[in-house]
Amino acid sequence: MASHLILSKLWKTGIVSEPPPEADPSLLAEVRALNGEILRVFGRAVVVRHVDAGSCNGCELEIHALNGPHYNIEGIGVKFAASPRHADVLLVTGPCTANLETALRRTFEATPDPKWVVALGECAATGGLFGESYASRGRIANVVPVDVVVPGCPPEPRQILAGILAAVQTEPRRGA
């Protein structure tokens, strides 16, 4: 019976996915040439590994939302992976806490070259309200090299996607 209900619900719902945003080069941490060659070779296929370095979980809400049907990210080649060893991009949230500093460094090291780091959200960008303290190292760039900064508390799904797309259109860091 459930399958009949599911099919009828799918029929009624239709397709809600929307076209993706363009890459936003203004989010790049430093001015770098967009690399058309990378796009040509890889298309936009990119594997993302999320790392929570101490966030309040607000940014995670929007990463989840990005995985919802409106954004259809797998349809444009963006996929979230379970391990940094499978990732091209590290999507890092939170101010980096002292208790996660080692874990973040190790995750960065475990990610194969070439790789990009996107610092996601106000805390990752600047340290936010938490700043630097006995327990917090502040912004993500204080701990690992950052390629793209997406501000916002939390940034909305389309901004997150624009940041990821901006990152993968630049020459990646190697052996950082």
Add this chain to the structure above:
Amino acid sequence: MPHRIDLTLLPQHGNGPIWHFDLGAGRLTAFARGIQEEGGQLLALWGSDDRHLGGGFALHTAYLASVGLIWAETRLDEREPAYPDLAHIFPQADRMQRATRDLLGLRATDAQDDRKWLRHGAWGAEAFPLRKDFTSPSPEGVDAYPFVRVEGQGVHEIPVGPIHAGVIEPGHFRFSVIGDRVLKLEERLGYTHKGTEKRFEGMDVATGARLAGRVSGDSHSAFTWAYCMAVESALAATPPARALWLRALFLEIERLVNHLGDLGYLGNDVALGFGFNQFWRIKETWLRACKDHFGHRYLFDCIVPGGVARDLRPEAADTFRRLTESTRRELRELLDIYEEHAGVQDRFTGTGIVSPAIAARMGLMGLAGRASSQAWDARVQFPPPPYDELDVRMALERSGDVAARARVRGSEAMESLRLIEVILARLPAGEWARALPATDELRQGLGWVEGWRGPVIVHVRIGKDGRLDRVHPHDPSWQNWPLLELGILGNIVPDFPLINKSFNLSYSGADL
């Protein structure tokens, strides 16, 4: 009260069912036992450094009892701050006591478990960040933590985290298993400890509200409301009625969208991607409506001390009314599909059981508690305005499994839709924010709000300079995390993500 303890309970300004009193350290054990015998629970335990006020240290405990919330303050000696262990009466005290030791150096004497909790390697055992004279930390370097080992033939350990495989917060889980059956799970948390409580010190009251909302982002409205309630109670201020009704609107939207998101993920975790996509589609329409009409998808910073920062315009009321109608219709369809779907029911039913007896003994709270017959909901029993006019109906299940926690979410989402409709229909007219009175003396208050996860408490103390002197936010994840350790016992490792999601506890909220 039991044990014939003479009490002078002082009601807080504006919040009838919150009572405050001084409790001597010598009477702490008897009082806690009395609360327990009466069927009450310990909700929170924290400390404060009052030496700059000439008061040594203080231990604060908050209990849920038949009269409401009792907040007891116990003075402790300046040189040897110690108090009798409460974990043998209320097991949920264990981690809170250990955290209070790590942050303030207040010791629970005769406590069975005296391992560190929030302190990893960032500061030493004799440095206490929440003491007023704390300066710079001297990192320990190595973070050695003695896990409890399970021994025997065929037992092995699976360490998971702190960085997890999904898009979730960081924490460490140590499974001891035989084959794929879990014999023991031990949690090690504290990874997202960002020094939030210390950060509050010296902040102005308005900025404090923004920080309170980021203790656990998914409970933003619950924490900001509890914080503002504490501030307003401390300053004997009463926000306008319209503001209180709008706060309830924000809190119910927060409850609804979190429940929708969790119901989607519960489907996802049993390979029903259909459930994830449907629930998240509906959730997204709510988030967009919030952005359109209140300026933020998660209503961040909409609740401020003295009232609210955003009013509801008439066209917004129409949008939310229509959204409420369509969501109710769709939610009914989807919940029916979950109930009818053999695969879903096979995975949900009998998985991750927390029996009512264990839940009562361990103090399980909030939606997880109500799925195990723990009938506590502040909106129902001790309703702050405007809930006193809304007649909230409590959702209650007793099987204590994933299915029960899913059903409680479904019922509560439906009830939130009803409450949103009532609020939209009866929202009082008038102003929606009022300036707070200034103060030049020390003031404190406590806020208590039933968030989507459970009871959220915030203690606020404002100094003579009008700035925050001490703030302690309490998330119900503190008492619920240990029940996940028990709920998984005897289950198979592959069911852990499902059981974990059915609780969906906050790391940041309890790591602070």
